[in-house]
Amino acid sequence: MxxxxxxxxxxxxxxxxxxxxxxxxxxxxxxxxxxxxxxxxxxxxxxxxxxxxxxxxxxxxxxxxxxxxxxxxxxxxxxxxxxxxxxxxxxxxxxxxxxxLSERAVRNAYLGYATQQFRKLSSRDSSDEPSRRRASKHARHLVRLVRQGLALHETGELGIRLADPAQVRELGERYADRPDLAVDLLADAESRFSRPGVLPAEPxxxxxxxxxxxxxxxxxxxxx
CATH class of the missing domain: 3.30.460 (Beta Polymerase; domain 2)
Structure with missing residues (x-):
């Protein structure tokens, strides 16, 4: 190798x-x-x-x-x-x-993975503490994927290090307790992904x- x-x-x-x-x-x-x-x-x-x-x-x-x-x-x-x-x-x-990079692949991948995290959040056992910790992790991934995907779509740049990790952690805790609060985040992401971005149609x-x-x-x- x-x-x-x-x-x-x-x-x-x-x-x-x-x-x-x-x-x-x-x-x-x-x-x-x-x-x-x-x-x-x-x-x-x-x-x-x-x-x-x-x-x-x-x-x-x-x-x-x-x-x-x-x-x-x-x-x-x-x-x-x-x-x-x-x-x-x-x-x-x-x-x-x-x-x-391509518009379709970035939208499908980042929004698709974020939606998967939301499904995991929504199906968790709210009475189980280990499940609660996993839910926080899923929620943080959801927020990160949405932000990174939209940045790629709108600027053509992928920022790895988050500008505000404390806020992402806080949102992770909030969405872990109330998954329904993440619905608006995903809806906004879908709306922004539907607008023209800077990426080409094909790689x-x-x-x-x-x-x-x-x-x-x-x-x-x-x-x-």
């Missing part, structure tokens, strides 16, 4: 971490090019829990990002100090990060394809 780019993501990156928060890492790697020519394709993701790390093969990461996946996409928008591995090819990927796949081909060329096996 050739790690191309990795960094610290999740609550630490958003500014929402507390003393008991886990440290989450996300990265992408290049499998040796020759492995794509046999009967079995190489494993596309490696996930561990000690420490909490997710690594995606370069092609899989590109597909996730082209579909607007919020978790994968944040890897190329991190503050500089949160990167732990940043190779020349990883640097190139950061340089073409806007090529992955620009040409730079992505070119980058991936350079990755494959760089990781051809040397004959023995």
């Amino acid at each position: 050739h790690l191309l780019l990795s960094g610290i993501v999740g609550s630490t990156a958003y500014g929402l971490a507390h003393a008991d928060s886990d440290l989450d890492r996300l990265g992408l790697f290049a499998a040796p090019t020759e492995q794509f020519h046999g009967l079995h394709r190489p494993v596309e993701s490696h996930v561990t829990t000690a420490p909490d790390t997710t690594l995606h093969e370069a092609a899989k990461w590109c597909r996730l990002a082209l579909n607007g996946n919020p978790t994968a996409s944040e890897l190329v928008w991190l503050p500089a100090e949160l990167y732990e591995v940043r190779t020349p090819l990883g640097e190139e990927l950061i340089g073409i990060r806007r090529s992955f 620009d796949e040409a730079p992505v394809e070119s980058w991936l081909r350079r990755v494959r060329a760089a990781h051809l096996s040397t004959p023995s």
Whole structure:
């Protein structure tokens, strides 16, 4: 495995971490090019829990990002100090990060994930304290996803570190107790996503394809 780019993501990156928060890492790697020519394709993701790390093969990461996946996409928008591995090819990927963006994918992914969090909030057992803590987390994710998605839609920029984490935590507590209060937030988001934004209708796949081909060329096996 050739790690191309990795960094610290999740609550630490958003500014929402507390003393008991886990440290989450996300990265992408290049499998040796020759492995794509046999009967079995190489494993596309490696996930561990000690420490909490997710690594995606370069092609899989590109597909996730082209579909607007919020978790994968944040890897190329991190503050500089949160990167732990940043190779020349990883640097190139950061340089073409806007090529992955499209209006439809961003709307579907961010609003879709936020709606999933709302459903989890609405179905929780209000008498169960562990469920209450999970609900607060779901609510914080809901608020974050709405804000990040709308920023992408309206400005073309993905801000990872939240400007007001204390307010997001407070909203998380409020929505955990009263999920119905989040209905207006989602309705406003749907309204704003329905207006013209700055993103193109389709992603620009040409730079992505070119980058991936350079990755494959760089990781051809040397004959023995």
